[in-house]
Structure formats: structure tokens, C-alpha cells
Amino acid sequence: MIPLFGVQNLNKSFGGLAVTNNVSLSLAAGDRLALIGPNGAGKTTFVNLVTGNLLPNSGTVRLAGQDVTRRNAMERVRLGLVRSFQVTRLFYGMTPEEHLALAVLQREGKSGRMVGRYQAMPEVMDEVRDILDLLGLLELSHLKVREIAYGQQRLLEIALALALRPKVLLLDEPAAGVPQSETARIEQALDKLPPDLAVLMIEHDMDLVFRFAKRVIVLAAGTVIFDGSPQDVTKDARVREAYLGSYANVGSAA
Amino acid sequence: MAASTTQTLAAGAPARRNITGSLIGIAAIIVIGIIGYYLFPNNLALLTRIIATALLVLSIDLVTGYCGVATLGHAALFGAGAYAAGIASAHYGISDPLLMTLVGALAGAVAGLVSGLIILRAHGLPQLVLSIAVIHLFHEAANKASSWTGGSDGLSGIAPTALLGLFEFDLWGRTAYIYGLALLLIVFVLLQLLVRSPFGMLARGVREDPLRISAMGASVQSVLLRMYVISGVVAGIGGALSAMSTQVVGLDSLSFTLSAESLVMLVLGGTGSLYGALVGTVSFMWFEDVVSAANPFHWLTMVGALLIAVVLFAPRGLYGTAAALVQRLKGGRA
Ligand SMILES: Nc1ncnc2c1ncn2[C@@H]1O[C@H](COP(=O)(O)OP(=O)(O)OP(=O)(O)O)[C@@H](O)[C@H]1O
Ligand SMILES: [Mg+2]
Numbered sequence: 001m002i003p004l005f006g007v008q009n010l011n012k013s014f015g016g017l018a019v020t021n022n023v024s025l026s027l028a029a030g031d032r033l034a035l036i037g038p039n040g041a042g043k044t045t046f047v048n049l050v051t052g053n054l055l056p057n058s059g060t061v062r063l064a065g066q067d068v069t070r071r072n073a074m075e076r077v078r079l080g081l082v083r084s085f086q087v088t089r090l091f092y093g094m095t096p097e098e099h100l101a102l103a104v105l106q107r108e109g110k111s112g113r114m115v116g117r118y119q120a121m122p123e124v125m126d127e128v129r130d131i132l133d134l135l136g137l138l139e140l141s142h143l144k145v146r147e148i149a150y151g152q153q154r155l156l157e158i159a160l161a162l163a164l165r166p167k168v169l170l171l172d173e174p175a176a177g178v179p180q181s182e183t184a185r186i187e188q189a190l191d192k193l194p195p196d197l198a199v200l201m202i203e204h205d206m207d208l209v210f211r212f213a214k215r216v217i218v219l220a221a222g223t224v225i226f227d228g229s230p231q232d233v234t235k236d237a238r239v240r241e242a243y244l245g246s247y248a249n250v251g252s253a254a
Numbered sequence: 255m256a257a258s259t260t261q262t263l264a265a266g267a268p269a270r271r272n273i274t275g276s277l278i279g280i281a282a283i284i285v286i287g288i289i290g291y292y293l294f295p296n297n298l299a300l301l302t303r304i305i306a307t308a309l310l311v312l313s314i315d316l317v318t319g320y321c322g323v324a325t326l327g328h329a330a331l332f333g334a335g336a337y338a339a340g341i342a343s344a345h346y347g348i349s350d351p352l353l354m355t356l357v358g359a360l361a362g363a364v365a366g367l368v369s370g371l372i373i374l375r376a377h378g379l380p381q382l383v384l385s386i387a388v389i390h391l392f393h394e395a396a397n398k399a400s401s402w403t404g405g406s407d408g409l410s411g412i413a414p415t416a417l418l419g420l421f422e423f424d425l426w427g428r429t430a431y432i433y434g435l436a437l438l439l440i441v442f443v444l445l446q447l448l449v450r451s452p453f454g455m456l457a458r459g460v461r462e463d464p465l466r467i468s469a470m471g472a473s474v475q476s477v478l479l480r481m482y483v484i485s486g487v488v489a490g491i492g493g494a495l496s497a498m499s500t501q502v503v504g505l506d507s508l509s510f511t512l513s514a515e516s517l518v519m520l521v522l523g524g525t526g527s528l529y530g531a532l533v534g535t536v537s538f539m540w541f542e543d544v545v546s547a548a549n550p551f552h553w554l555t556m557v558g559a560l561l562i563a564v565v566l567f568a569p570r571g572l573y574g575t576a577a578a579l580v581q582r583l584k585g586g587r588a
Contacts, residue, residue, distance in 0.1 A: 091462040
């Protein structure tokens with residue numbers, strides 16, 4: 001069976017520094033994969049390569065049976081490959097409702113319309129409200145994003161990705177910067193992701209990783225050093241070494 | 255709890271507030287237009303020039319205020335409209351005001367497309383430099399093609415016929431003024447629709463974070479280029495109006511100075527709002543007129559001082575700051 005999403009022998013170096021070393025992985029519909037590794041391991045770079053925000057030195061990226069290595073970032077999004085950002089990237093002067101409306105309009109090919117307003121398009125508004133409701137953001141729908149708490153901005157990042165109805169979703173540390181007391185809400189949001197969506201999540205919080213992922217890949221200095229079940233990852237000697245010590249450090253890195 | 259209830263209740267209001275806002279804006283333009291007509295009957299030429307410039311400043315607002323592209327070459331779009339409308343009349347006998355306006359709009363659109371294709375290749379400072387290069391190229395082209403444009407003598411022989419076959423372009427400039435006011439109103443209403451449309455929202459997204467826009471699958475370049483063309487139509491109409499009302503077109507309509515001054519007007523009024531563009535144009539040109547009459551030697555100093563004051567004390571511009579104040583007062587009461 002051809003996997004939904006596959007990366008073969010991806011390589012990238014910045015100057016002399018190899019940040020991605022022959023990384024290969026594939027995802028099928030419904031997969032829940034966690035990509036972990038110490039700071040600077042090359043996790044975000046991997047996402048950037050896969051989404052087309054960076055060009056790899058070599059290797060291929062395939063999506064739904066097509067080679068997309070030479071496709072630009074927006075074409076990949078249109079083919080169903082969507083990401084979130086480690087540091088929130090939102091439109092700070094716009095409201096959550098506008099964010100989601102824009103995403104829905106864009107997905108439907110209506111974002112170029114020069115007359116009419118999304119508020120008057122019931123099919124758009126219904127979907128926007130459903131997603132806001134799903135993530136518990138309905139009450140904030142008319143506030144400017146810069147006025148809402150960071151944890152809620154993180155939720156909006158996830159909402160925005162969902163509104164694009166991806167086939168493959170890459171989440172770069174969805175709980176980064178969120179106070180411990182609020183990570184539960186992020187986790188609830190992750191639980192609500194469509195079951196057939198293939199998800200790759202980068203995360204430092206090992207508790208979250210254990211609850212979410214059925215498979216874990218560990219990246220260290222750009223190289224995959226572990227690919228297996230969450231149960232085995234903490235026992236692996238190379239993983240322990242990569243994190244300079246014990247799993248206790250892995251946990252506290254969050 | 256109470257706060258969140260008010261927010262939810264207010265949810266339905268923005269739509270209605272938008273429409274009321276537009277109506278107030280339209281009414282304001284008409285009323286101010288009429289007041290201007292009766293208050294300065296001997297100065298209608300100046301008022302028409304303000305309207306033509308306002309169209310240019312609105313056009314800059316579309317790319318700078320709404321999309322975040324800073325440009326010092328936008329008079330290229332205005333000048334293209336002015337020369338095209340002027341040449342149509344002087345060389346081809348196309349002198350119907352509506353047709354001349356159309357020719358100006360088309361030429362503006364083409365100039366917008368051309369300068370957009372050049373300017374949008376770069377970002378940041380190099381982009382600004384490219385925009386300066388563009389206006390100089392346009393200026394030089396118009397200067398060299400003197401058999402068409404009259405070169406540095408300017409293009410004369412522009413003779414628009416009666417508007418709708420009824421209203422001659424009179425010596426006092428009444429027809430030109432009223433036609434200009436009508437054009438401004440139509441453009442303003444259409445732009446209000448545009449900036450509230452999905453495309454307008456997309457453009458604001460591009461200004462705030464282009465990377466996020468492409469992560470949503472939209473093409474930043476295509477948004478910017480489309481906006482450049484629309485902006486060209488608006489500036490081109492302004493240029494055509496200027497050609498019809500003054501009946502000459504000079505190289506100054508295609509100059510770096512006009513580009514820079516109109517950007518200053520936009521910043522003075524406040525970027526990213528159509529009202530800001532109008533307020534900025536009217537206040538700058540009015541101030542310039544008054545101060546240059548009162549003190550012909552130091553008026554530029556005064557204009558400079560005004561600008562510094564606005565940038566330091568009202569960084570969102572005159573309209574932007576006033577709007578924020580009103581917002582805060584309203585918020586305080588609720
Ligand atoms: N554009 C760039 N130019 C040069 N070096 C870069 C660039 N982007 C990333 N790097 C380097 O590549 C390495 C991997 O960075 P990356 O952001 O992918 O790490 P990461 O695994 O996501 O780390 P973190 O857990 O801190 O987010 C780092 O050493 C970083 O300094
Ligand atoms: Mg990272």
C-alpha cells in the first residue's frame with residue numbers, strides 16, 4: 001500500500017552544519033506520531049523541509065501518491081499537507097472568527113471574492129462557529145487575537161489547521177509556551193482531531209507524547225535514532241544518551 | 255462572567271455598525287463636498303486637485319495600508335492615467351469625459367500591473383528602492399516620448415467635451431469639481447465593499463503575516479499583484495480627473511515628489527483605513543495651501559513640523575488616533 005505521506009532520505013545543511021541527515025518516515029491515515037528530540041535536533045527544520053518552507057539538499061517528499069518535492073508551500077497545503085507553528089503565527093489585528101472564515105474561504109476557493117462578506121455566507125459561518133465551538137473559542141470569536149491569552153492563541157492555531165481540512169497535519173509543539181494548567185485544553189483539542197487524519201506532533205512534554213502517540217521517532221543532531229513504540233523509547237540507550245542522561249531530563253525539558 | 259455575556263451579545267452588532275459607518279462616511283463626503291463648493295467658489299480648482307490626489311492616496315492605501323507594501327513610486331499609476339487620458343483627448347480625439355476616465359483607469363491598471371511585477375520581486379528596503387527606480391523610469395519614459403507627452407513642456411490640447419453631453423467643463427471648474435466628487439464617492443463606496451470582502455480580509459492577512467497566508471494555501475504574490483492592479487485603476491481615475499480638470503499633464507504627475515508626498519499624506523491621515531487616506535489628503539493639502547499663502551518662505555518648515563508632531567504624538571495618523579480615542583471612550587462607558 002502506498003502511504004499517504006512519505007519522506008525519503010531527506011538531507012539539509014546550513015553552511016557546514018548538517019541539520020537533517022537522511023531522514024525517512026511515512027504516515028498512513030489515522031496515524032498519531034510524535035517526533036521528539038533535544039533542542040536544536042532539527043525537528044522544526046524537518047517540518048519546514050516537508051512543507052516547502054525550506055528546500056532540501058536532497059531527498060523526496062511524497063503526498064497522496066505524488067512527488068511534491070518541487071512543489072511550493074501553498075500547493076502542498078492545497079494537497080492536504082498543513083502545519084502549525086512552534087511560535088504562534090496569527091493575524092494579531094484580526095478576530096478568531098475572521099481567521100477561521102479566511103481559512104474556510106480559502107479552502108473553498110472563495111478567498112478571492114471582492115464583493116460580499118463572509119458574515120452573509122451561511123455555509124461559511126456555520127462551519128466557522130462549529131470549529132470555534134469545538135475548541136471552546138466561541139466566546140472569544142469577536143476579540144482581536146492580540147487581546148486573547150496565549151493558550152487560546154495556541155488553540156486557534158489548531159483550529160486554523162483544522163479549518164483547512166488537511167489529510168496530514170504537522171503540529172510543531174502545540175503546547176509550547178502554554179502554562180501547565182492549560183495544557184489540558186490543548187490535549188482535549190488534540191483528542192478531537194478527525195480519526196482518519198494523519199498527525200505528526202513535535203512535543204517536549206513527554207506525558208503529552210505518551211498519551212497522544214502510538215509511535216515515536218527520536219531525532220538527535222538531525223538523525224533518526226529511534227523509531228518505535230512509546231513504551232520502548234524511554235528504555236532505549238541511545239535516546240537516553242541523546243538527552244544527556246535519563247528520562248527524568250526528557251520530562252523536565254517541557 | 256458579565257464581560258463574556260456582553261461580548262456574546264455584541265456578536266451580531268458589527269455587521270450593522272459597518273453599514274451605518276459606511277452611510278455616515280458617504281454622507282460626510284457629500285456634505286463636506288457641498289460645503290467646499292459654497293465656501294470656496296473661486297477655489298474649485300484646488301478642491302478638484304485635492305480630490306484627484308485623494309484618489310492617489312486611497313490607491314496607495316490599498317497596497318501600503320492594507321497589504322503592507324511600502325512604495326515611493328506610486329505616482330507612476332496616477333501619471334499613467336493622467337497621460338493616457340490626456341493623450342486620448344489630445345492625439346486621438348477621445349474627449350468624452352467618461353471615456354477619458356475609462357482610458358485613465360485602464361492605463362492605471364496596466365501601470366499597476368507593470369510596477370507590481372517589478373516591485374513585488376523584492377521585500378523590505380530593496381522593494382522601496384525598486385519602487386523609486388520605477389517612478390524614475392516612468393518619468394524618463396514620459397520625458398523622452400515628447401512627441402506623445404509634450405516632454406518637459408507638458409501635454410496640452412486636452413479638451414474634454416461636455417459631461418453626458420450636458421455639462422461643459424466651465425472656467426470656474428464647477429463641472430470638474432462635481433464630476434470629481436461623484437467619482438470619489440463611487441470609488442469610495444466600491445473600495446469599502448472591497449476592503450470588507452473576503453479578498454480584503456486576505457489582503458489584511460498578507461500585511462500581518464505573509465508566511466501564515468501561504469501556510470493557509472493562498473498565494474501572497476497573487477494577492478499583492480491583484481491589489482496593485484486595483485490600486486492602478488483608482489490612481490488612474492485620479493490621474494484622468496486631473497488631466498480633465500487642468501487640461502494639461504506635466505511630468506510632475508509622474509514624479510518621485512508626488513509619490514513621496516502622497517505617501518506622507520497617507521501616513522498623516524492614518525494607513526489601513528479609507529477615511530485615513532481622505533483625512534490625510536485634505537489636511538495636508540489644506541495646510542499646505544494656507545501655510546504657503548501665509549508664509550511663502552517657511553511653509554515647508556511648517557509642513558515638516560506638522561509631520562514630526564503627528565508621527566511623534568499620533569503615530570496612527572490623524573484619523574487613526576481619533577478613531578482609537580473614540581473607541582476608548584466608548585469602551586470606557588460600556
Ligand atoms: N535558517 C537557518 N539557518 C541556519 N541555521 C539554522 C536555520 N534554522 C535552523 N538552524 C539550526 O538548525 C538546528 C536545528 O534547528 P531546529 O529549529 O530545526 O531545531 P528544533 O529541533 O526544532 O529545536 P527546538 O526544540 O528548540 O524547537 C539548530 O542548530 C539551528 O540553529
Ligand atoms: Mg523547533
